Amino acid sequence: xxxxxxxFLILGLVLGGIYALFAVGLTLIFGVLDIVNxxxxxxxxxxxxxxxxxMVVLGLSPAVGLVLATVVVFALGLxxxxxxxxxxxKRLGRxxxxxxxxxxxxxxSALMQNSLLAAAGGEYLKVPPAVKxxxxxxxxxVSGQRLLILIVASLGLAALFxxxxxxxxxxxxxxxxxxxxxxxxxxxxxxxxxxxTIGLACALAGLAxxxxxxxxxxxxxxxxxxxIKAFAITIxxxxxxxxxxxxxxxxxxxxxxxxxxxxxxxxxxAIAFGTMILVLLVRPSGLFGKKQP
Amino acid sequence: MLAVEGVSAAxxxxxxxxxxxxxxxxxxxxxIIGPNGAGKSTLLKTIFGYLPPFEGSVRFAGDTLAGxxxxxxxxxxxxxxxxxxxxxxxxxxxxxxxxxxxxLGSRRAATAAIERVYAQFPLFRxxxxxxxxxxxGGEQRALAVARTLVVKPRLIILDEPSAALAPRFIDxxxxxxxxxxxxxxxxxxxxxxxxxxxxxxxxxxxxxxGRNAFAGxxxxxxxxxxxxxxxxxxxAG
Amino acid sequence: xxxxxxxxLAIAVLAAAGLAAPLVWSHPFVLHVAIQALxxxxxxxxxxxxxxxxGQVSFGHAGFFSIGAYTAAILTKVAxxxxxxxxxxxxxxxxxxxxxxxFPALRLRGHYLALVTLGFGEIVQLIATNCENLTGGxxxxxxxxxxxxxxxxxxxxxxxxxVLVAAIALAGLAxxxxxxRRxxxxxAFRAIREDQxxxxxxxxxxxxxxxxxFTLSAGFAGLAGxxxxxYIQLVxxxxxxxxASALVIGMAVFGxxxxxxxxxxxxxxLYSITEGLRFIGVVYNxxxxxxxxxVFVIFVPRGLAGIRLHxxxxxxxxxxxxxxxxx
Numbered sequence: 001x002x003x004x005x006x007x008f009l010i011l012g013l014v015l016g017g018i019y020a021l022f023a024v025g026l027t028l029i030f031g032v033l034d035i036v037n038x039x040x041x042x043x044x045x046x047x048x049x050x051x052x053x054x055m056v057v058l059g060l061s062p063a064v065g066l067v068l069a070t071v072v073v074f075a076l077g078l079x080x081x082x083x084x085x086x087x088x089x090k091r092l093g094r095x096x097x098x099x100x101x102x103x104x105x106x107x108x109s110a111l112m113q114n115s116l117l118a119a120a121g122g123e124y125l126k127v128p129p130a131v132k133x134x135x136x137x138x139x140x141x142v143s144g145q146r147l148l149i150l151i152v153a154s155l156g157l158a159a160l161f162x163x164x165x166x167x168x169x170x171x172x173x174x175x176x177x178x179x180x181x182x183x184x185x186x187x188x189x190x191x192x193x194x195x196x197t198i199g200l201a202c203a204l205a206g207l208a209x210x211x212x213x214x215x216x217x218x219x220x221x222x223x224x225x226x227x228i229k230a231f232a233i234t235i236x237x238x239x240x241x242x243x244x245x246x247x248x249x250x251x252x253x254x255x256x257x258x259x260x261x262x263x264x265x266x267x268x269x270a271i272a273f274g275t276m277i278l279v280l281l282v283r284p285s286g287l288f289g290k291k292q293p
Numbered sequence: 294m295l296a297v298e299g300v301s302a303a304x305x306x307x308x309x310x311x312x313x314x315x316x317x318x319x320x321x322x323x324x325i326i327g328p329n330g331a332g333k334s335t336l337l338k339t340i341f342g343y344l345p346p347f348e349g350s351v352r353f354a355g356d357t358l359a360g361x362x363x364x365x366x367x368x369x370x371x372x373x374x375x376x377x378x379x380x381x382x383x384x385x386x387x388x389x390x391x392x393x394x395x396x397l398g399s400r401r402a403a404t405a406a407i408e409r410v411y412a413q414f415p416l417f418r419x420x421x422x423x424x425x426x427x428x429x430g431g432e433q434r435a436l437a438v439a440r441t442l443v444v445k446p447r448l449i450i451l452d453e454p455s456a457a458l459a460p461r462f463i464d465x466x467x468x469x470x471x472x473x474x475x476x477x478x479x480x481x482x483x484x485x486x487x488x489x490x491x492x493x494x495x496x497x498x499x500x501x502x503g504r505n506a507f508a509g510x511x512x513x514x515x516x517x518x519x520x521x522x523x524x525x526x527x528x529a530g
Numbered sequence: 531x532x533x534x535x536x537x538x539l540a541i542a543v544l545a546a547a548g549l550a551a552p553l554v555w556s557h558p559f560v561l562h563v564a565i566q567a568l569x570x571x572x573x574x575x576x577x578x579x580x581x582x583x584x585g586q587v588s589f590g591h592a593g594f595f596s597i598g599a600y601t602a603a604i605l606t607k608v609a610x611x612x613x614x615x616x617x618x619x620x621x622x623x624x625x626x627x628x629x630x631x632x633f634p635a636l637r638l639r640g641h642y643l644a645l646v647t648l649g650f651g652e653i654v655q656l657i658a659t660n661c662e663n664l665t666g667g668x669x670x671x672x673x674x675x676x677x678x679x680x681x682x683x684x685x686x687x688x689x690x691x692x693v694l695v696a697a698i699a700l701a702g703l704a705x706x707x708x709x710x711r712r713x714x715x716x717x718a719f720r721a722i723r724e725d726q727x728x729x730x731x732x733x734x735x736x737x738x739x740x741x742x743x744f745t746l747s748a749g750f751a752g753l754a755g756x757x758x759x760x761y762i763q764l765v766x767x768x769x770x771x772x773x774a775s776a777l778v779i780g781m782a783v784f785g786x787x788x789x790x791x792x793x794x795x796x797x798x799x800l801y802s803i804t805e806g807l808r809f810i811g812v813v814y815n816x817x818x819x820x821x822x823x824x825v826f827v828i829f830v831p832r833g834l835a836g837i838r839l840h841x842x843x844x845x846x847x848x849x850x851x852x853x854x855x856x857x
Contacts, residue, residue, distance in 0.1 A: 099585075102644055107780065110780065110819060111817060112820070118814065183392075184343075185364075185367060185372075186367065187364045231645045264660075267660060273656075
């Protein structure tokens with residue numbers, strides 16, 4: 001029994017790493033731009049497709065594939081602000097009604113997902129794991145891919161936090177999230193920071209997509225459920241709070257993993273949705289949040 | 294140095310400024326006073342680029358500022374101290390200063406400049422790692438001023454530097470500003486505290502309902518009965 | 531006659547002609563598309579009543595549509611109720627559910643509200659997929675029959691169904707328009723959309739009106755769902771999917787958020803066009819909808835409805851698209 005729990009805990013940690021890469025990026029965009037990126041799951045999906053193309057079509061090594069996935073999605077993410085959001089902001093002013101930007105990213109999501117469907121077809125594409133073998137613990141066997149996910153996700157998140165804390169541009173991103181007017185007054189160009197932020201967030205999503213591709217398969221809607229769960233996670237952690245997103249990711253992933261012991265697996269997704277609704281009713285600012293709904 | 298001519302600005306359809314003009318010479322202190330709603334803060338925001346004017350010109354040392362965003366205006370050598378919420382409250386004092394040096398490029402380039410500011414404001418060296426939001430109102434105001442100094446501005450724009458401060462802190466702020474002015478920095482100050490600004494400034498500009506009402510040397514205005522009645526009360530002495 | 535009366539008359543004539551066209555033409559496929567377009571139109575208008583007009587943006591509206599569809603199907607299959615009763619039950623049940631969803635929504639705004647409605651939609655879909663005994667599971671339900679009292683000849687059945695659906699959809703639209711143009715609810719909804727706090731301080735009972743908007747909007751969405759159930763004769767979980775919610779928002783954006791008739795028209799047109807484009811390929815019409823949403827939100831914020839209004843003077847403050855809706 002204890003062994004089962006430990007096994008699921010590890011699974012929870014692994015999934016939590018993926019959720020965290022995804023949700024932290026989503027939270028970053030929300031914290032800096034006040035926009036919920038409904039299309040985040042599509043960037044995640046493209047990461048998976050990029051890995052597929054790299055490994056299966058081009059025959060490159062998994063490491064190169066992962067780097068490619070991250071870089072390609074980063075580049076795509078850089079385009080989002082200048083091309084789509086800036087024109088709308090210009091027309092409406094930055095503190096425009098949030099829902100309108102939601103509709104924009106919703107449209108982007110539909111556009112991207114269906115474009116993927118058109119370009120690549122709807123089949124579930126298989127990607128071989130990056131690392132074979134695994135770690136044999138007494139109570140369970142942890143596959144190499146899962147270990148890889150844990151390690152790379154942790155490194156990626158650590159790199160992000162260090163960047164935000166110490167690097168000049170990372171500090172600028174934090175400054176814009178906290179106080180855009182003051183940020184401008186010290187010379188930080190808002191547009192460029194917005195662009196960078198979305199690029200970074202999407203890069204994390206792309207990395208997550210590449211990491212999980214061997215486990216989830218690659219198909220156009222692969223990011224969809226994750227997106228909705230990520231909304232739940234960001235609300236649980238407190239919208240705009242990166243640490244909150246990280247913690248909430250681990251919580252939700254572990255609860256989901258452990259829940260298999262108690263409820264039928266087809267209801268697993270309800271945990272995230274239910275949590276979100278519960279949090280919104282009881283404590284809308286989430287675990288760590290400050291922004292009031 | 295700073296020449297504002299015939300500037301009109303609006304928030305949406307609400308026109309706030311109507312053909313306002315003023316100028317600030319090098320090393321001068323110019324104060325802007327006027328009743329509430331006169332558009333004083335809006336004027337500062339327009340000069341600094343937070344709000345684009347729809348007519349008129351704003352020039353600094355010959356270069357046009359109108360239409361530039363604030364991050365580009367500040368690079369011309371102008372600092373801005375907001376009325377409230379000017380510091381990055383969730384960051385440390387040191388991080389605030391580091392950000393003050395953002396426009397210098399790398400963090401390394403800013404280090405010497407930040408050292409210089411610490412020398413001018415020893416108080417902050419001791420509190421370098423304290424969260425800026427936990428400083429007192431007066432200290433936060435001083436931090437906002439200190440932050441602008443990292444990049445050696447020629448002109449600093451201040452929006453009601455004495456707002457919500459106890460008299461002791463107002464003394465300190467104005468002493469700091471006087472010292473800065475002596476070192477050659479020009480100041481453009483919007484003030485509700487008319488007494489203070491009459492003492493501190495070389496010239497005063499009065500705005501009313503978004504228009505120029507009158508202007509003059511502060512020494513003159515101190516004598517003016519009208520000013521005394523309007524802003525200082527009957528018993529001003 | 532004055533210009534306004536000429537315009538109104540012209541619109542009425544055009545509308546009548548447009549409505550009669552599928553009947554006159556009587557091509558089965560045309561009727562098929564037209565009926566579904568009308569169902570989506572009612573659905574879109576219901577979404578707009580809540581989200582565009584009252585500003586309570588719902589991202590899970592397909593959940594109400596789904597509940598309505600399943601209610602009608604289940605009641606007819608299990609209790610043998612006529613379609614009239616089934617539709618009424620669907621409308622009432624969804625109105626009730628809408629009222630319930632409205633309560634937590636009272637405290638939330640903007641993104642949070644949108645996300646909670648999204649969660650609601652997902653939960654509805656989960657229930658529809660997993661409660662096999664009730665809903666038939668992932669494959670849905672299909673053996674409950676169609677509208678009561680229709681002739682058995684396929685073409686005549688379709689023609690009658692068309693008249694029925696058109697009548698109900700237009701009635702629904704008329705009710706929503708009357709409500710917002712001719713009662714106190716209209717200005718109250720608009721005030722809530724513009725500035726809730728101000729509305730409250732002006733004495734408008736925001737709680738009452740928000741709940742009213744939720745109730746009515748959900749009810750009409752459920753009615754649309756029931757119409758769908760009886761016409762298509764197949765109800766499955768995808769009916770309440772997030773994609774469906776997204777689609778109805780896209781139609782509303784196309785037609786002009788905040789006008790109610792705009793989304794109605796937008797849905798009619800967009801659905802007809804994309805179904806017509808289906809010959810090019812199923813996927814491209816969905817890409818088109820996504821593209822429409824993106825492009826229209828940025829560049830054509832008032833949608834089709836906005837194109838017809840005469841140009842006001844140049845506005846410096848960019849209004850929210852719904853700001854000038856409804857006179």
